[in-house]
Each structure stands twice: as structure tokens, then as C-alpha cells.
Amino acid sequence: MSPEEVRELLPLYALGALSPEERSRVEEALARYPELWPEAKALMEVAAHLAEGDPPAPVPPGLEAKVMRRIRAHRSFPWAWLGRVAAALLLLALGYGAFLGGTWLLALREPATxxxxxxxxxxxxxxxxxxxxxxxxxxxxxxxxxxxxxxxxxxxxxxxxxxxxxxxxxxxxxxxxxxxxxxxxxxxxxxxxxxxxxxxxxxx
The missing domain is CATH 2.60.40 (Immunoglobulin-like)
Structure with missing residues (x-):
């Protein structure tokens, strides 16, 4: 798994929306690419705040443009599109406290979804x-x-x-x-x- 493929899965990893096998692959890849840990930890903190109902923090400058570029990019990695969707919803919930973003992010964690x-x-x-x-x-x-x-x-x-x-x-x-x-x-x-x-x- 390349660093870019890991990045595509990090939002889903943070939300607990991966299968045990996929989660294990991401964790093995994070051990190979320790430079990705800060991004993984930041996403996990946002997901934890959402689950606890804490108020969102302001969006860091440039983050919205970075995420939207990632969403618009086309790649063939099977989970890439859903990973970019999760990143967009994280951005909504993080930056604007949007009900839509937070609700659907948390829904990805539910077994019935x-x-x-x-x-x-x-x-x-x-x-x-x-x-x-x-x-x-x-x-x-x-x-x-x-x-x-x-x-x-x-x-x-x-x-x-x-x-x-x-x-x-x-x-x-x-x-x-x-x-x-x-x-x-x-x-x-x-x-x-x-x-x-x-x-x-x-x-x-």
C-alpha cells in the first residue's frame, strides 16, 4: 500500500468504518510510513470529538482547498472515492459544525449502515x-x-x-x-x- 493509498483510507480508519482486515493493513502501512501518523491522529481526534458531541474547532487555513482537491482527483484505488467522501464530511463537521457532515460521518461507524x-x-x-x-x-x-x-x-x-x-x-x-x-x-x-x-x- 502506497502512502497516497493510506491517506485515502485514513478518514475511514479514524471513523472505525474499515473491516478488521483493512484496518490491519492501514496500521501496518502506518508503521512503514510514520510521517503519516500526525494526519491519522488529527483525523482520529476529530472523529472522537464528533462522537462526544464536542464543539468543532476552526478550519486551519488552506485545509478546505486541500481536501477539495483530493475529492476532485480521480484515482482507481477501490476505497479512494469513499475515503474522499469521508474527508469531505469530516471537513464539514470540523469546519462548520454541519449537522449533515457529523450525522453521516457517525453513520459510517454503525454496523447497520x-x-x-x-x-x-x-x-x-x-x-x-x-x-x-x-x-x-x-x-x-x-x-x-x-x-x-x-x-x-x-x-x-x-x-x-x-x-x-x-x-x-x-x-x-x-x-x-x-x-x-x-x-x-x-x-x-x-x-x-x-x-x-x-x-x-x-x-x-
Whole structure:
């Protein structure tokens, strides 16, 4: 595991959101790259403050730009996108005390929370869905909607897809209907559609 791959996993490591095997790999890598320990400790302190409900500290100058550059970067490491999502949520909770950031960060630590990959019909990874036990989902895409189109979420169950919210930004929180087991995303005209027209991301 390279230092950059370790950095991608550090937010998830701090949140306790890795499997025992993945956690062990990160700790072995941290022993090989001791220069990464200060970043790991800082993230673990933020996660601990969130869990205890302590007030957030101010964002150090330049941190927001650094994290956003990391989120926008494209890498093929399997956990990279989710790691960057966790880093973004840590930034929200650390810098602004945002309810959204803190709530979803802590949800990643819950055993009942599920994380789905969203994959295009061509097999390209386009984002993730974090699904909490209360049927609240956070859709995180790796791009914004193209001009003249909006994203639309769909609840997937045993019947026809259920149309849910439309959105333009690559992050959307929504509640699934009781019959929905997963979420898909399509590209639609403004205002949405009763049935998906251009499937953008299917759960996998």
C-alpha cells in the first residue's frame, strides 16, 4: 500500500468504518510510513470529538482547498472515492459544525449502515450511496449534472422503480420509501420523469 493509498483510507480508519482486515493493513502501512501518523491522529481526534458531541474547532487555513482537491482527483484505488467522501464530511463537521457532515460521518461507524457503489451501464464507477438503518440515504456522485439535465434518484424494490427527488449537485440526502431496498440514479430533463430515461448509476 502506497502512502497516497493510506491517506485515502485514513478518514475511514479514524471513523472505525474499515473491516478488521483493512484496518490491519492501514496500521501496518502506518508503521512503514510514520510521517503519516500526525494526519491519522488529527483525523482520529476529530472523529472522537464528533462522537462526544464536542464543539468543532476552526478550519486551519488552506485545509478546505486541500481536501477539495483530493475529492476532485480521480484515482482507481477501490476505497479512494469513499475515503474522499469521508474527508469531505469530516471537513464539514470540523469546519462548520454541519449537522449533515457529523450525522453521516457517525453513520459510517454503525454496523447497520450499508454502502453501495453506483455503476454506469458501461461499468464505470460514478459514486456511492450510504444507506442508514432508518432508510435515509446519502447519494454521492463524482460529477455534477450536465447542462440541461438533472439527476433523479429512484427507489428500487421488487416492482417498478419509484421516482424520488431530482437534484443538480453531486450530493443529495433523501428518504427511501418502505418498499425500496436500494437507490439508482438517472439523468432526466429538468423537473424529472415518471420513469427513468437515461440510467446513470445502478447499485452494485
Amino acid at each position: 450499508q454502502v453501495f457503489a453506483l455503476v454506469s451501464p458501461q461499468g464505470e464507477m460514478v459514486g456511492r450511496v450510504i444507506l442508514k438503518a432508518d432508510r435515509t440515504a446519502l447519494v454521492l456522485l463524482n460529477r455534477s449534472s450536465p447542462k440541461g439535465r438533472v439527476f433523479q434518484a429512484w427507489g428500487l424494490g421488487h416492482g417498478e422503480p419509484t421516482p424520488l427527488s431530482t437534484f443538480r449537485l453531486p450530493l443529495k440526502s433523501l428518504r427511501l420509501p418502505p418498499e425500496a431496498l436500494a437507490v439508482a440514479v438517472s439523468l432526466e430533463p429538468p423537473g424529472g420523469s415518471p420513469k427513468p430515461t437515461i440510467l446513470f448509476g445502478l447499485p452494485r
